[in-house]
Structures are given as structure tokens and as C-alpha cells.
Amino acid sequence: MAAGSKTTNTSVEPWEDPNAEPYISIEGVTKRFGDFTAVDDVTLNIYKDELFCLLGGSGCGKSTLLRMLAGFESATEGRILIDGADMTGVAPYDRQVNMMFQSYALFPHMSVEKNVAYGLKHENMNAGQIKDRVRELLELVQLGQFATRKPHQLSGGQRQRVALARALAKSPKLLLLDEPLGALDKKLREQTQFELMNIQEQIGVTFIVVTHDQEEAMTLATRIAVMDQGVIRQVGTPTDIYEFPASRFVADFIGSINLFEGEVTSKKAGILYIDSKQAGCKFELPSDADMAKGTTVTVAVRPEKVSIERSKPSTMKANAVAAQVLDLGYFGKDSLYRARLKNGEMVRVTRLNEGRIHESERNIDWDDDVWLSWHPSSVILLTE
Numbered sequence: 001m002a003a004g005s006k007t008t009n010t011s012v013e014p015w016e017d018p019n020a021e022p023y024i025s026i027e028g029v030t031k032r033f034g035d036f037t038a039v040d041d042v043t044l045n046i047y048k049d050e051l052f053c054l055l056g057g058s059g060c061g062k063s064t065l066l067r068m069l070a071g072f073e074s075a076t077e078g079r080i081l082i083d084g085a086d087m088t089g090v091a092p093y094d095r096q097v098n099m100m101f102q103s104y105a106l107f108p109h110m111s112v113e114k115n116v117a118y119g120l121k122h123e124n125m126n127a128g129q130i131k132d133r134v135r136e137l138l139e140l141v142q143l144g145q146f147a148t149r150k151p152h153q154l155s156g157g158q159r160q161r162v163a164l165a166r167a168l169a170k171s172p173k174l175l176l177l178d179e180p181l182g183a184l185d186k187k188l189r190e191q192t193q194f195e196l197m198n199i200q201e202q203i204g205v206t207f208i209v210v211t212h213d214q215e216e217a218m219t220l221a222t223r224i225a226v227m228d229q230g231v232i233r234q235v236g237t238p239t240d241i242y243e244f245p246a247s248r249f250v251a252d253f254i255g256s257i258n259l260f261e262g263e264v265t266s267k268k269a270g271i272l273y274i275d276s277k278q279a280g281c282k283f284e285l286p287s288d289a290d291m292a293k294g295t296t297v298t299v300a301v302r303p304e305k306v307s308i309e310r311s312k313p314s315t316m317k318a319n320a321v322a323a324q325v326l327d328l329g330y331f332g333k334d335s336l337y338r339a340r341l342k343n344g345e346m347v348r349v350t351r352l353n354e355g356r357i358h359e360s361e362r363n364i365d366w367d368d369d370v371w372l373s374w375h376p377s378s379v380i381l382l383t384e
Contacts, residue, residue, distance in 0.1 A: 014047035023048040029078035038064040040230035051200050051207045053217040056227035062210045066176050070099045096173040102182050104163035106151040113147040116165045137165040157188045177209045193219045247384035257300050258347050264295040280341045281321040285379035298382040303350040305378035312371045320373040
């Protein structure tokens with residue numbers, strides 16, 4: 001399971017079950033604005049109670065897709081089904097869907113409780129029921145004691161939770177969150193991510209979150225869809241996306257990675273052998289891929305999978321290369337080394353700082369000659 005996913009008693013996740021019915025079906029959806037295609041033939045299934053993330057850079061189409069789910073935009077082609085109902089032509093206010101915007105859009109002249117109650121005024125509820133519902137939601141987001149305050153009297157994280165309570169007030173089937181944590185500082189954002197996950201698990205509403213922040217998506221999501229130029233490049237759990245990227249784009253977009261071009265030399269007993277002039281070494285990795293000798297491929301290794309030592313590993317004939325430390329960055333919990341190979345290529349290495357040491361005690365420093373190595377199972381083979 002992903003770091004941010006909920007544990008369940010079932011051994012098969014709904015997206016792995018061919019008989020499971022998706023809660024949201026996006027079927028061949030395209031959205032054009034004149035000659036520009038913002039979303040290009042997207043097909044995607046999302047299941048009940050998921051906390052699903054649409055991840056991508058600016059202009060990739062993720063927010064446009066979210067707005068079509070909300071009903072603020074109409075698809076040029078294709079259709080969207082929510083809980084089995086076709087949303088084509090259904091107005092936003094007639095969908096059991098709510099949207100939480102990045103700006104939060106709270107009414108500054110209203111108290112917290114009145115902001116949360118605002119959407120309930122047109123429901124078939126009396127004053128007592130509205131009061132009880134507001135109290136329930138403020139307790140859920142741990143803001144009961146702030147009910148009478150105005151938004152300007154709250155911190156950024158508290159305003160975010162008010163906006164969340166308001167979005168949940170009408171018990172939507174689906175909650176859409178557009179960059180919900182983008183306005184928060186790093187430390188508060190990390191704290192709020194876990195609060196958001198806990199709230200989603202308590203209420204059991206399906207969440208779809210749009211974000212450009214890779215760490216945020218990896219923390220929050222049961223699954224992630226990586227978008228680029230209106231197209232979904234890969235859908236999977238955070239572990240799938242990070243450890244088993246489907247393409248060079250996904251590998252390069254998610255986290256940091258070292259990429260090298262290579263050529264297949266042979267395959268024996270489930271081990272693929274690749275010669276990379278760019279890396280200045282040979283790679284060997286377990287693989288079921290059926291590749292002819294001479295096939296050009298890309299191989300990749302994450303920086304944290306690379307070992308950096310002063311001497312060459314004695315048992316390794318492949319997956320090892322000599323280098324020189326060019327740069328060193330200290331980040332507290334880990335250090336980043338930029339090592340230059342003999343051919344001039346740069347390799348990034350992340351090393352965990354497991355103990356407290358003085359800077360003068362560091363065993364690998366600037367300009368040191370080193371050996372870089374990695375386990376065969378850490379090598380990612382990319383053919384796209």
C-alpha cells in the first residue's frame with residue numbers, strides 16, 4: 001500500500017478486481033478550447049472511497065479535467081459517469097459533487113460557523129439541524145472552539161480546514177480539491193496532509209486531489225494519475241509510479257533520477273546485460289523483457305539507491321563506476337553528492353545521515369575519488 005493509503009481487510013484492491021464497479025468513469029474525454037486541446041482522449045476509472053491524485057505540471061490538463069468532473073466545463077467528446085449516472089448536461093448544482101478551491105474562497109464578513117452553514121440554507125433542513133451539522137463538521141476538522149471567529153483571525157491551516165468543512169457540509173458523493181495545500185508553508189502542509197487523510201478515512205467520501213507537488217501526491221494518494229499535455233502517462237499506486245515508472249517522462253517527473261542510454265548486449269537466465277557508454281559501465285538487472293542484442297534502451301537509478309564509497313566493491317563486475325565528487329549539499333537528514341564520471345557525465349547520489357558527525361569528520365568530501373555502485377534490482381529499464 002502507499003504511504004498515504006488506507007489499510008483494508010481485503011487482499012485485492014478494487015482497481016485490481018476485474019469485477020469491481022468504478023465509482024467515477026471517465027470515458028474517452030477530450031476538451032478543446034478552439035485549436036488547443038487541454039484534455040486529450042482520457043479514460044480513467046476511480047473507485048469508491050479512494051483518495052485519488054491528478055498529478056502534473058502547469059498546463060497539463062489536470063485542473064480542466066477536475067472542472068469537467070464538477071460540471072464547470074463540458075467535455076468536447078466523451079462522457080463522465082459518477083456512481084453510474086451520466087453527467088452529460090447535468091448542471092454543477094445538480095451533481096452530488098463539491099469543490100474546494102486553492103484560495104479557499106471564505107466569506108470574510110462571516111464567522112467560521114456561518115461560512116460552513118452557508119451551503120445548507122437551501123437544503124431541506126431546519127435551524128436546529130443546520131446547527132447540529134455545522135457543529136459535527138467543526139468537530140471533525142478540530143475547529144469547534146473557533147466557531148465564532150472570522151477567517152482573518154485564523155491561521156492558514158485553520159482556514160483550509162474551514163473550507164474543507166464547508167465543502168463537506170452537503171455530504172457530497174465526490175469531493176474535488178484543487179491544489180488544496182498550495183497556500184501553506186512546508187511544515188504546515190506536511191501536517192495538514194495527514195489531517196486530510198484522516199478526515200477522508202473517517203467520512204468515507206471519495207476525494208480527487210489536483211496537485212503539482214510530487215511529495216504531496218505520494219503522501220496522500222491511494223493512486224496517482226500522472227498527466228502531461230492533456231494525456232495520462234501512467235496510473236498506479238505511489239509505489240508503482242516511483243519504483244516502476246512506465247516511461248522516461250514519468251521516471252524523470254517523479255522525484256530525482258539518473259538516466260543513461262544503453263545497448264542490450266545479452267540476456268541469460270532472466271538477467272539482462274546492457275552496455276552504457278554514457279554511464280561508462282555495464283548494467284545487469286533482472287528482467288523478463290524479450291530484447292534483441294543491440295536494442296537501444298534507457299536505464300535509470302534513483303539517487304538514494306546509489307552507494308558511494310572510496311573503494312571499488314570487490315564482488316561487482318557491473319553496476320559500478322569510478323567518479324569524483326564535484327558538489328556536496330547537506331540537508332540535515334541526508335546529503336546530496338554530485339559526482340562526475342570520467343566522461344564528464346554527472347550522477348546524483350543521496351546518502352542518509354544516520355549519525356551526528358562534525359563537518360570535518362565527513363568520510364567523503366569535495367574532490368574525493370569515489371566508486372558508485374547499485375544493486376541490480378535497483379535498475380529501472382525504460383523502453384518508452
